Amino acid sequence: MNRLARLAISDEGFIFDPETGNSYTTNSTGVFILNLLKSGADEDEIVKALVEEYGVDEEEARRDLYDFLEQLRVYRLID
Amino acid sequence: MSVKVAVSGINAVDNPGPGVGIAKGIKESGMDVEIYGLAYDSMEPGIYMRWLFKRAFMMPYPSVGEDVFIERLLYIKAHHGLDVLVPALDAELPLVIKAADRLKEAGIHTFLPTYEQFKLRAKDRLPEVAERIGVKVPKTFVVSSYEGLVKATNELGFPVMIKGIFYKAKKAFNAAEATTHFNAIVSEWGYPVIVQEVISGEEMNVVGLGDGEGGHFGLVAIKKLWITSLGKIWTGVTVRNENLLNATERFVRELRWRGGFEFECIVKDDEIYLIEINPRFPAWVYFSAGVGVNLPARLMKAALGMEAERDWDYEAGKLYIRYTDDFVADMEVFQNVVVKGEV
Numbered sequence: 165m166n167r168l169a170r171l172a173i174s175d176e177g178f179i180f181d182p183e184t185g186n187s188y189t190t191n192s193t194g195v196f197i198l199n200l201l202k203s204g205a206d207e208d209e210i211v212k213a214l215v216e217e218y219g220v221d222e223e224e225a226r227r228d229l230y231d232f233l234e235q236l237r238v239y240r241l242i243d
Numbered sequence: 244m245s246v247k248v249a250v251s252g253i254n255a256v257d258n259p260g261p262g263v264g265i266a267k268g269i270k271e272s273g274m275d276v277e278i279y280g281l282a283y284d285s286m287e288p289g290i291y292m293r294w295l296f297k298r299a300f301m302m303p304y305p306s307v308g309e310d311v312f313i314e315r316l317l318y319i320k321a322h323h324g325l326d327v328l329v330p331a332l333d334a335e336l337p338l339v340i341k342a343a344d345r346l347k348e349a350g351i352h353t354f355l356p357t358y359e360q361f362k363l364r365a366k367d368r369l370p371e372v373a374e375r376i377g378v379k380v381p382k383t384f385v386v387s388s389y390e391g392l393v394k395a396t397n398e399l400g401f402p403v404m405i406k407g408i409f410y411k412a413k414k415a416f417n418a419a420e421a422t423t424h425f426n427a428i429v430s431e432w433g434y435p436v437i438v439q440e441v442i443s444g445e446e447m448n449v450v451g452l453g454d455g456e457g458g459h460f461g462l463v464a465i466k467k468l469w470i471t472s473l474g475k476i477w478t479g480v481t482v483r484n485e486n487l488l489n490a491t492e493r494f495v496r497e498l499r500w501r502g503g504f505e506f507e508c509i510v511k512d513d514e515i516y517l518i519e520i521n522p523r524f525p526a527w528v529y530f531s532a533g534v535g536v537n538l539p540a541r542l543m544k545a546a547l548g549m550e551a552e553r554d555w556d557y558e559a560g561k562l563y564i565r566y567t568d569d570f571v572a573d574m575e576v577f578q579n580v581v582v583k584g585e586v
Contacts, residue, residue, distance in 0.1 A: 172560065182559030184445050184510070185466030185482040240512075 167241050168202050181241070188239065193218070197232055201242070207233075246274055247324045248543055249316070251281040252331030252526075253289020253296065258473050261331040263288075264529035266295050268539030269329075271532055276543070279319065285580045291572040298323060301584040305338045313342050317349055327352050327546045329539070331523055333409060336361060354546035355502045356453075356522055363498060364520035366408055366437055376493040378508070378515040381440040388434075392425050393418075395438035404439040407432035412474065414441060444511030447482060449491045450524060450531050452538045452545070455501030460545060461536040461555035462491055465527070465563065476527050479563040481534055490515045503528070503542055530563040 172180045177195050179188040190198070196217060200210045207229065214225035236242045248269055252260025266278045266289070280289040280296035283304060290299040300319055303311045312335075319325050328351050330339045339346070340358050347353070356364075363372060373380040381404070384395035396403055396418060405424040406412040409432060415421035421438075428436050451462040464487055469478040491506045503524040509516040524538065531538040534557040541551035579586035 180560050182482060183484045185447070185468070185480040185559075186445070187480075 168198065171198070171202075171241070173198055173202075186239075193228075194232060197229065244275070245277040246326050246543070246547065247277045247279065248327040248329060249279040249281050249300075249319065249325055250296075250329045250331060251302065251335060253280040253282055253287050253292075253299070254284070255288045255292075257471060258475055259526040261524045261526045261528055263292065263295065264526055265329055265331055265524055265539040265542075267529045268532035268537050269543050270295060271537060272540030272543060274540070274543075279323070279325070282580075285577060290580055290586065291570070291576055293572075293576070299580065299586050301580060305335050309338050309342055312338055313345060316346065316351060320349055320351055325351050327543050329353075329542065329546075330355070333521070333523065336522055352546040352548070354542050356500060356504075360498055360500060361522050364504075364522055366406065366519060367435065369517055369520070372494070372498070372520065373517045375497050376490060376517075378490045378517050380517050381442045381509075383440070384438040385435045386438055387436070389422075389425070392421060392436070392438060396421050399438065399440050402441045404437075404441055406437040406439060408435055408437065442509045442511060442516045444509040444514075444516065447484060447487055447508050447510050448476075448525065449487060449506040449508075450503070450528055450538060451491060451495060451500075451506065452503050452542055452551075453495045453498075453500030454545065455499060457496040457499050458553070459492070459495045459500075460541040460551045460553050461531070461538055462488055463531040463534060463536050463538070463555065463557055464488055464491075465530060468562075476525075476563070477565050479527065479530065481530070481557055481559050481561040481563075483557075483559040484510060486510065486513060486515055490517075494520070503538060527563060527565070530561075531557075533563070534558065534561045 170183055177190045210229055211225045215222055250262045250265050252262035254260040255263045269276055269278055277297045280299040281302045282290050282299055283302055289296055302315055305312055330336055340355050340361055343353050367385045370380045386392050386395055402414050402416045404412055405415055407428045411428050413424040415424050425436055445466055447466045449462050449464045452460040464482050464484055465479040466482050467476045467479050471477055487510055505521040505525040507519040536555045536557050544551040576586050
């Protein structure tokens with residue numbers, strides 16, 4: 165999760181990686197998840213937080229989280 | 244009294260020389276300076292940028308020979324004063340490096356690498372430098388025949404980069420393209436030709452100023468965001484990539500580099516692949532001044548024997564934007580340049 169720690173993430177969903185110069189955009193849910201990942205939360209904790217914050221069921225939250233994590237892996241932002 | 248500084252490479256065209264960026268940095272040095280532009284063509288835009296270059300002079304091509312070139316500089320010195328010379332074009336460097344002592348005796352100061360350092364960063368010797376500083380180079384073949392090209396591409400597969408020894412780099416995706424690029428480069432630049440593995444990663448460059456004793460007066464690393472069809476940067480962003488900056492510092496330390504340089508790399512995860520080292524500032528050098536590390540001004544100070552600043556704590560995420568502009572000039576300027584060779 166090293167690479168996440170260095171990311172500058174704005175509340176509006178703009179993400180800048182000062183080491184590679186790459187920038188990304190995401191929505192508010194993405195920012196919510198990224199901030200949890202940066203703070204060291206594990207998958208179960210994030211799923212729980214998503215359920216509480218967005219009122220979705222656990223299965224949906226987990227599916228969406230996995231999908232988002234996969235995108236982060238594609239961009240090499242997490243291992 | 245003003246410090247008089249002459250800068251070449253004032254061809255601010257679609258493949259711009261570094262001169263205008265260097266002049267902008269020097270202008271912002273906070274010192275009382277007068278900047279002269281040295282041009283090889285009467286249409287070089289810098290000649291007409293009177294707000295930046297107080298005077299402009301036509302220069303003989305370096306290929307004409309050292310004496311003619313130096314005579315021209317001595318003429319400028321005698322008639323208008325000249326304290327510092329900042330050569331910004333590759334073709335001038337060997338000549339000016341060799342003549343540096345002669346110029347110094349005449350009171351014209353430079354801040355350049357040694358001839359040995361200059362030769363060491365040549366494209367065909369990059370693997371040697373890379374090994375010394377602990378970075379990688381793409382697999383490279385230096386070829387001087389068509390058979391050599393075929394052998395290299397058989398070994399590397401496709402795509403490959405086909406490069407001239409000094410200028411031009413083209414990507415070839417198959418044998419036909421490789422042959423076309425090879426022939427074009429040979430007809431323009433001659434042999435040898437460099438055939439190189441393509442590394443996919445982030446293209447990052449560092450501009451810096453070595454002090455000649457293993458230290459430096461600042462580094463600024465960027466990633467190119469947008470390039471022109473000629474591969475020239477159009478927009479970029481500052482980055483703080485510690486691996487890359489550490490490698491650049493090792494280069495400066497190991498070669499005891501003196502003067503401006505551009506360290507061109509591809510960064511792939513934690514690996515640094517060295518692509519090229521330019522022995523002068525790049526055309527985007529003003530970016531360094533814009534983020535608070537005014538390398539052109541520091542070079543001028545170092546040339547004058549002054550203690551230049553060494554802080555280089557720039558911010559990542561600053562954008563460099565190049566744009567086209569236009570302005571109107573008087574025929575008189577053109578006339579003077581053509582008739583008198585100076586304005």
